[in-house]
Amino acid sequence: MENWAIGLEAVADPTVLLLIVAGVLIGIVVGALPGISATVGVAILLPFTFVMEPLQGMMLLLGIYGGAVYAGSIPAILVRAPGTPASAASVADGNALTRKGQAERALKISVLASCLGGIFGVIVLALMAPALASIALGFGPAAYFMLALLALTVVASVSEGRMVKGLISGVIGIGIAMIGLDTIQGFPRLTFGSADLTAGINYIPVMIGLFAVSEAFMQFESKAKLKLDVATEKFKASLKWLARISPSGLLGSVIGFIIGVIPGTGGDIGSFVAYNEAKRAARDKSKFGRGDERGLAAAEAAKNSGTAGAMVPMLTLGIPGDVTSAVLIGAITVHGLQPGPNLFSGAPDLVYGIFIGFLVVYLVLLILGWLGSGLWSKLIERVPSSYLWPSVIVLAVIGCYSLRSSAFDVLIMLISAVVGYVLAKAGFPLAPLIIGMILGPIAEAGFRRAMIIEGDLSWIFSPLPLVLLILTLLSVGFAIWREFAHHGSLSETIGMDNTVPPTGATPVVTADGPSGEQGAAGSVDSEKPAPSRSSGQSDS
Amino acid sequence: MTTTRRRCAAAALAAAFVLAGCSGGDDGEGAEADGGSGSFPSQPINLIVPYAAGGSADSTARQLAAVAQDTCGAPIIIRNATGGSGAVGFQATLSSPADGYTVGSASIELTMLDHMGISEIHPDDYEGILQYSEQPIVFGVPADSPYQSLQDVIDSDDRVTVATSGTGGIYHLGYESMALAAGIDDRTVNVPFDGAASALQAALGDQTAMVSVGAAEMRPHIESGAIRPLAIAGDPVDYLPEDVPTLHELGIDSETTAILGLYAPAGVPQDRIELLNECFNEARESDQFSDYMETTGLNQRYRDAQEFDQFMGEEYDRFGELIDEIGMGVH
Structure with missing residues (x-):
């Protein structure tokens, strides 16, 4: 308790509080711009913290971290352009809500779930950090492989109703991730002697191209036919609404935190896994992927809860949980402090100041984000689409270039945009491609490292990998069962995929949707193919 | 009224665009040929x-x-x-x-x-x-490792896994150089990770028998007692315990x-x-x-x-x- 008092005293300083607010504001700007991630924002401002007190510097950087991870979802929800990879899981449901004219509602869910997820994560971090450190260490290569397999089953969930196309999309993603030097032997694969390909294809330009720019193409195409400006509904938060989204938010917070604790995985996959589990837990799944508030809440809560999770190995072991916390370590070491067990006894004011300060970060973010969400949704409402979409493309180009100062990344982004356009037209879900790109290398490296260490497959039967394997099998079994339950037989499902009506088909609006949503949802969905959905809805 | 609002919103977008420009596309001018004479650097x-x-x-x-x-x-x-x-x-x-x-x-x-x-x-x-x-490379083992010295590793017949930051990186080549010089290259196995932090994590979690990374990266784990340094592949470093031998002191002709x-x-x-x-x-x-x-x-x-x-x-x-x-x- 004494340590908490020391921490509280350290944070209750006007300078510290000012830095928190500044950090959160910078973070929101950094996160909302595609291609400029939380890591870049933190790294750029890191040198400025060298002249500050350790806690002051950490507060500025944690403000940026929390703010950027939250704000990545603003463009994801408004224009399908995830600002950071962790927000990719929020594109489907968040943007579907925007298209129904419920942008403000989606943004409010996003800010609430992000901040409550973050606060949940920080509390668990503060109470259990040393105990949780052993989880991070117990995670060997074999467990990484199995975790990646488990996370890959998310593909089945996000492509329900068009399973074959989803799997193809996932395999394409894994294939793209194989380009470049392989992670184990440094052997160049599929590089055709090109130096750019040898460096590998980063998934961020691919993500920006697939989601944001291909969407801009679609908008240009449909503009002639449709009036796109959907009237934005006013949104008032209610207790009933809060009760509806909190269970998924809590589930997302727990999952996001645990995955955040495991070094090197981080929020990028945590949000997808949380989305998947929220969908599995829901009784009525028909709206997932088309504007379900619960799916959005789970994904949003998971990504910010993961920021606190990533601090566990960083503070207790000196091992970064994700790339951003790797930079944060630098902010501590520069003051002559070493993260690790000794930090808790040696600098309690810093450690407990970080806990309390990180809580304050999320409270500040909640206030700023809540006030701001009305503003951001107006942005999308007021800017004519003839300005909006070209701006998205310009930002995408700049963001991709700034990532590695590489024109090649811009080319990759543009190619991905065309590929994304074609795939979406043909009814392929795009999220599995990104999931495959993120998880493929983790799975491959984990498997090969485990094989090098053990020399044979005996690692499968160690406790942690075995548990994860069983969960994976259950997850796959569940997906197969759902396909059968919905369509009678698997062959029918596959048959249906082949007879998907091309673009322009009028989809059936969900039977349980509020009547007010129908018109907007219908007009929006007609620009995008909604293959094989109709049978899925009849029994919902 | 509506027009004004639209303009404001467009201006906000433009502002975002400029911000992105500042953080991203900041080279270009420097590439211009320098005027010649004058004082260097003038740009x-x-x-x-x-x-x-x-x-x-x-x-x-x-x-x-x-x-x-x-x-x-x-x-x-x-x-x-x-x-x-x-x-x-x-x-x-x-x-x-x-x-x-x-x-x-x-x-x-x-x-x-x-x-x-x-x-x-x-x-x-x-x-x-x-x-x-x-920065010299340091070879370390988890605290509970049976190896008390690099000589123990050399004397044993075990297959020894070594966590490194990646194949072809300096920490990998440094350990290969040591293994060749000590004659244990046929028994040691490189387990490449993504960077020094992941390699250290593997050793801390007892996933590998040894770890080969730079002295500065290993320092916090040596100070917390989680990793024991066995040898330095270069000149002694003042913050490492004094009894950690260099490879030369062990009679191994390798320095990285x-x-x-x-x-x-x-x-x-x-x-x-x-x-x-x-x-x-x-x-x-x-x-x-x-x-x-x-x-x-x-x-x-x-x-x-x-x-x-x-x-x-x-x-x-x-x-x-x-x-x-x-x-x-x-x-």
């Missing part, structure tokens, strides 16, 4: 870091640049061009105009990539400006150190190399930079332009042989 200096933001190459370059802005009398613009074990950033530097306005952050990989067929970079392609850091420095593309006029050496060295000697190096545990080690060129040339030849010997060579 901003670009510093290309071939590794991601936050690593030791990046953070030390940023620290050094912060002071060198004053000592060199020109703004220094840092950009990270990452990928391909540094190849992307090295090539970006080498293909820039040789006018002294583009310098690169050098690491030991500059001498290794050519031999592995990743990027054709020969010592003649660049001119050293200065070296500012040297990671370095950090600055270089420019070949063809930069000699007087500009000298000016850059002077002003960056002045920044290196500043209290601010020295303090930073001390707290992060990165050893300062200065080599001037000629010494640095010579060192890189020798390392290039040595790594050529080593990389061929361990079967990773392409020449």
